Amino acid sequence: MSDSARLDGTRLLRAYRQMKLIREFEERLHVEIATGEIPGFTHLYAGQEAVAVGVCEQLGDADYIVSTHRGHGHCIAKGCDVGGMMKEIYGRRDGLCHGKGGSMHIADIDKGMLGANAIVGGGPPLAVGAAIACKLRGGGHVSVAFGGDGSANQGTVFEAMNMAVVLQVPAIFVFENNGYSEHTGCDYAVGSKDLTARARGFGLVAECVDGADFHAVYDAMGRAVERARAGGGPSAIEARITRFYGHFEGDPQKYRARDEVARHRETMDCLKRFRERMRAGGELAEAQLDAVDAEVLALIERIVADAKAAPPPVEADLYTDVYIHY
């Protein structure tokens, strides 16, 4: 029996809620960013929710993840406080990072979330380190590096994969292949055109899954986590997925076929797919899911209002937390 077949209604409902929460968080940001009130630049995760949630539902607080510039989904899936996240994105003083990091640097160490990362390829070496800690402590915990198809061409990522194999640490490399790095297609930038095979070349156990299918991601992750917890070493998972928006907010997406996103919204929407599956299997009733939708929308409403009302940092904050002691 696959892992996902063992998920009860409560767990399924939670997974759905997590995906829905990410989706609405991002959809709302898409609207709010257009107003100009949100500083900096922001990369939305909408469309990729089943990856973050499928992966993180296999993890606990003592497992680690490292994330990317497109990190909101990973943060939420790993349990970061969404109110704190929204405030951080608005640059508020009581944001998760006190307004110092912003969208691309959200972290919550206590939740095992070792940070979004604005440097493509910055995270995977860190994940190997966290995996070293897991292995040394012997508690059976694991460490996950999220990365995009584009990041998979960065030298640091290759080094991390090789080192994880050499040290046989419980690290799992999750490549979210959404087809693009910025405005360049994955088919162009990945010479071999096959991330999974390339990862296998490094000696990793690797598989490729449909990233819009929560169950598929969850099960693949289950296999990787089980192997890692048992001392079987690192793995890679490539999740084929799409992003519903541009690379960053404001991207005119001229590199995409006119109907690409619309088509993907039809066929690759993890929420729709999840609902259909529940309908078919009967594990969850429509009404339960609708109730989650309503609750999530209300929550987003509230955290956006809170974030807008929250005060910005004060000048004195500029100087704190550079060092613990100096």
Place this chain on the structure above:
Amino acid sequence: MSDSARLDGTRLLRAYRQMKLIREFEERLHVEIATGEIPGFTHLYAGQEAVAVGVCEQLGDADYIVSTHRGHGHCIAKGCDVGGMMKEIYGRRDGLCHGKGGSMHIADIDKGMLGANAIVGGGPPLAVGAAIACKLRGGGHVSVAFGGDGSANQGTVFEAMNMAVVLQVPAIFVFENNGYSEHTGCDYAVGSKDLTARARGFGLVAECVDGADFHAVYDAMGRAVERARAGGGPSAIEARITRFYGHFEGDPQKYRARDEVARHRETMDCLKRFRERMRAGGELAEAQLDAVDAEVLALIERIVADAKAAPPPVEADLYTDVYIHY
């Protein structure tokens, strides 16, 4: 018919002479370094000669190579002046780099030798660039990156391989797998334990050859060069080989089985193997090879004497050639 089967006596004799010249250059350095007269630290190429020569005999002056910290063999094979090299290693004013670079930085741009490199993994990105130039100019020239098994774990090398595939440039990555990076075995440091397969994962056409067999290297290189010159893109060659000395001069080699080098000197000596083959095939007479040996030894004697007698740089040299114009 393989490329090597087409080599006439003159070409074969030249190949032998190149290998012999490298060997004696290094054997003599081994002796001279022990006297303390040679500054810095030096990595000897002895044992790997068939790789440098097998590769470079397929190249002309308009083809490029980039080399490594263990670069003497590549330099000689690509046609650098051995007298200038010896003086450079001794830190003399009229050394190939005027004494500024030393053993690890010998270069000769006119010969297409873009430099030894003391940074492991420093060269392959450069080779991709030279390959871009070759492709753009359209003359059918190629660019070769030499590297060790250890270098193959450096992120820059992975990036270079992927980029070469993406751009379909005439770059050839030659990995000299001598079993060790410094004091660590390749079986440990390369997670997949298979450099060739890993290169294939990058979309490179890759093959593995016996690096002590000049003919095998020459033929594999012939295939790669032919493909590259015809616009067929990059390749990788792994040459399994051994080094006859330590990582650098002074290395006690505790990581090697006691009899390893002695055994390898028996079975993996490219000069012996070449001589045997000539004996079997009758392409070259013993006497011809003996004459080369004598000529090479005399040459080494002369260039060492010259290097010892040559004057060191003067203080004014310190300030020149930082910029062309400043």
Place this chain on the structure above:
Amino acid sequence: MPQMTMRDALNQALHQEMERDERVIVLGEDVSGGAGGTSGEREASGGIFGVTKGLLPRFGAGRVIDTPISESAIVGAAGGAALAGLRPVAELMFADFVGVCMDQIYNQIAKFRYMFGGKSRCPVVIRMAMGAGMNMGPQHSQSIYALMTAVPGLKVVVPSNAYDAKGLLIEAIRDDDPVVFLEHKALYPRKGEVPEKPYTVPFGEAALVREGEHVTVVAIARMVPFAERAIDALAKEGITCDLIDPRTTSPLDFDTIVESVEGTGRLVVVDESPPRCSLAADIAATVAERAFGRLKAPIAQVTPPHTPVPFAPALERAYVPGPPRIEAAIRHVLKVS
């Protein structure tokens, strides 16, 4: 003369030099964009800041090269291509990304000529967008001119306006040494008069942006327009300043600065990077030595604090030395004797 943004001036320089010299190539992530996309449209990007727009349709994919996210390979390829006779212009997007390709810049490209005893030339230009002011956070906002200036073998360019940007970029491309070309991203939209024809601005010659008698102010890149504002405000009170824009930090035109300080006796250096081992310190130390005895007040360094660049607008504004801090520093050096 046409008014043009700094972005367009840089774009024009690239067009003109690629036209003039077929050895000039451009490479980097999304320098054109659209490769491998599903729309079939190339030039989906033209550079994330739009500086390389129009090059692909004009010069083709052989000379305008989109790359994977592999900065070491990008910069290294530029270096190797330069050794092999091309004149590559590599784009690094954000200057903060030097971290993933620093070796190729500081150990390879910068050192080739010296290491090889003068036998090579490596005419590479590495363009990067630097600077704070757009709330891009700690890893996308740094000003790295000190890091680059410290490296023997590199030349470092820091234009503050459209005119200089075009002339300096053409100079950089024609220069036979490696050049790090730092474009402040907040200055891309800054407009100025820019001649249509190609021209060069020489390296190592500072521009005297304002002339005055009481204080010498040296400012870099975006700090130049900020200093202009501070100085123009003070001029109304009769306080006048020399404002010097070095334009290149390596080589740096110390002579012009020292000469000015010998007249004014007072110096304010405005630098957008943190204070330790900074360009501000570099200039202050050299001037303090060369104009010793002529200084009527300690040299004031106006820099951000020793912290990363924060994200929140309120913090970033406090981080970047703006006109009020520059004005205060000028008043301060005038008060001390």
Place this chain on the structure above:
Amino acid sequence: MPQMTMRDALNQALHQEMERDERVIVLGEDVSGGAGGTSGEREASGGIFGVTKGLLPRFGAGRVIDTPISESAIVGAAGGAALAGLRPVAELMFADFVGVCMDQIYNQIAKFRYMFGGKSRCPVVIRMAMGAGMNMGPQHSQSIYALMTAVPGLKVVVPSNAYDAKGLLIEAIRDDDPVVFLEHKALYPRKGEVPEKPYTVPFGEAALVREGEHVTVVAIARMVPFAERAIDALAKEGITCDLIDPRTTSPLDFDTIVESVEGTGRLVVVDESPPRCSLAADIAATVAERAFGRLKAPIAQVTPPHTPVPFAPALERAYVPGPPRIEAAIRHVLKVS
């Protein structure tokens, strides 16, 4: 007290801290050596400079980790392990190799705590061997303290002797902030008295190595013994100097230097890295500002020229500021008034 080389003092510090705290791990290339070799012998190396010798047999391969040649992964793994609660000591072998892992140092490890709003701690020590003097050529001889000191979030240590080396390394390992620990390779064999027991030397407190009245000399790492020689030679003529060894360049004990200069009125700064945006400039600029009016002569910076480190012994000797150049600089500042 036992006489010990700096190498052995560092080795002892590692042994004692690994003994004391099981969260301390060591990782890097050949920190033990022999993995995958054909002899079956581990600890074939003990670190290319011998500093990590004996750790593998004592603490095992779980805590003494040999790695592939992948510096970004090494430093990154150290950073990630630190975020996850360990106290890693990463060895980078030659400091010149920062180029291939600079991002992990300056954009990641240095910035975590700030970017994350104070929520993380990253107690990493990155050890590297720096410096010229062994004819190792342009890519194996650099002194990178300015590069590291410029980065907010890093602490930077530059021991000049065995006693300080041990105490500073123990302090570094116990420190909760990231520390770059720079060991001058020409100093490894330098002997000094070193207590057997663990002890710490605090960061940000300079050592007064010589006391005198005419000139203040500040020197870093290997420049300290060179300055000692110059100063001791001059003492025979009645010229006496304060010699200050900052020991850490971030934080840097400016107070001790300024106080000394207020007494002597003259300062010579000796730095082994090239002059632009250097630590010498950093110290000179700050002292020129803070001791303005007390300086009787311009501050002299004694540094190598703006060139890479050359290979040939004759050139390298001319490159490195040795005792004669230091002596000349001291005489020079004494002549000027």
